[in-house]
Amino acid sequence: MSSWAIYIHIPFCIRRCPYCDFNTYAGLERLQKPYVEALEREIRAYGQRLGRPQVPTVFFGGGTPTTLTGEQLCTILGAVREAFDVLPNAEITSEANPGTVDSNRFSAMRDAGFNRLSLGVQSFNDDELHFLGRIHSAEEATEAYYEAHLAGFRNVNLDLMFGLPLQEAATWKRSLRRAIELKPEHLSLYALTVEQGTPLARWVADGRVPPPDDDAAAEMYDLACDVLEKAGYRHYEISNWALAGERDWRCRHNLVYWRYEPYLGFGAGAHSFDGKRRWWNVSPVAGYIDRLSRGETPVESWEDLDERLAMGEMMMVGLRLLEEGVPDARFRARFGISLQDAFSEEIGEMTQMGLVEWHDAGLRLTRRGWLVANRVFARFLP
Ligand code: SF4
Structure with a gap:
């Protein structure tokens, strides 16, 4: 395989959001240092085994990558650069929570070569942010966007959520308008879903929170399609929009997934795919660290895909791309x-x-x- 996209999972958050079912944990700060060391080991081992192949995109997701220090993020990216041939024009993204932003961290990341930032804004309405259990306010989200620009990021995505219980079309429209005013290069919009085993699922089951209304969510999605089209965004994937213009602002890393191309995932619970086989690491953070510190593989299991x-x-992921299919x-x-x-x-x-x-x-x-x-x-x- 000549080229691989790389995903790096950072499974730490300051606080768990009640709707989230990702492999991420609050209160494990003591494991951050050994986790970074384990990641370095895993990255180096793969780079060596694959003969330092080319890498067109690197994506730090989670979790909240910006719970790590700027130095730690740069150390991990440095290990990727040593072990792989990261192309000079590679897209290097990190997700960031607006509640964990500081300008020094952003500047350090920029200096290390991160060139795209994905901010988990979710809403520009404080009541909705409170419901979602987010650690930031609408104002802090705006500040985070400006901090990113000040640090030199010129390719920024904002994540927004719709279809929240009791959310009104008017507040959704205001969040969209606020996002458009900031003119980010990319927007990802997701409907809230109730995932099994989350606090939100319990609240819905207890009747404390009404279940999301699918019809209302569909209307909000339609509204977003219209508003963003008028504002000059290309709706290139079901949930993703890129600013139209001379430059192509689509997320190159996610295009790899939608085009069914190969990728390597590093970190706890991360998945990899080579076109024929999918494999994944153990999910618990301590288990992942233990395996690597003993010199063992962190791979938990794999699946060989029949044709x-x-x-x-390939149809399922590719049809998500609304233009190219x-x-x-x-x-x-x-x-x-x-x-x-x-x-x-x-x-x-x-x-x-x-x-x-x-x-x-x-x-x-x-x-x-x-x-x-x-x-x-x-x-x-x-
Ligand atoms: S910040 Fe993101 S990854 Fe962390 S708990 Fe909230 S939704 Fe999940």
Whole structure:
């Protein structure tokens, strides 16, 4: 494999948000130092084993990468650069929580080569932020954005959430407007979902919080599509928009996932994929550190994908890309068969229903298909 995108998982947060089911923990600060050391070991071992391959994108996610010091983040990125051939124009992103921002950390990250920042703003309404258990206010989110700019970041994403219980269309619109005023290069919008085992799921089950209203969420999504289009954003993926213009501001790292290309994930619970096999690390932070400190692999398990499953998965992730969809040439290059030959029945049925359409290079969702995308994806899976 000649090139790999790299994901680095930082499983620490200041406080757990009640809706979150990611592999991340509050109160484990004592493990941060050994965790960084373990990451360095894992990164170096892979780089050596793979012969220092090229890396077009690096993404630090979590969790909250900015719970680590600027120095620690730079140490990890330094290990990636030593072990891999990080391309000179590589996209190097870190997620950041607006409540953990300080200008020194941002400047140190910029100096080390981070060139994209993804800020977990979620809302510009303080009541909604309080409901979501976020550690920052709307004002702090705005400050974080300006701090990022002052530190030299010129490629910034803001995450926003909609479909919150009791959220009104008017407050959602105000959050969108505030985001547009800041003119970030990229926006990711996610509907709140109630994940099993989270405090939010218990509150909904107890009746303390009404369940999210799917119809209201669909209306908010439609509103966002209109507002962002008028503001000059390209809706290139179901949940993602990039500022239109001369430069392409789409997230190159996430494009790797949607195009079903290979990636390496480092850290607790991180997943990797080489096109045919998926493997993942042990999730507990202490277990991950232990394994690496004993010189063992942190890989917990793996799954070999048969061709039929891989085809379905490529459709599932690729159709998320609203402009390019799944290009026939890419599908043929990977599986040696055309989209039409692989899925004639499924494509025929869904074209008739107006959910997918052919365009110059391949197959994509129609606007009607966006709204029932999960049902379309399921049709392609074995
Ligand atoms: S800050 Fe992000 S990763 Fe951490 S608990 Fe909240 S939603 Fe989850």
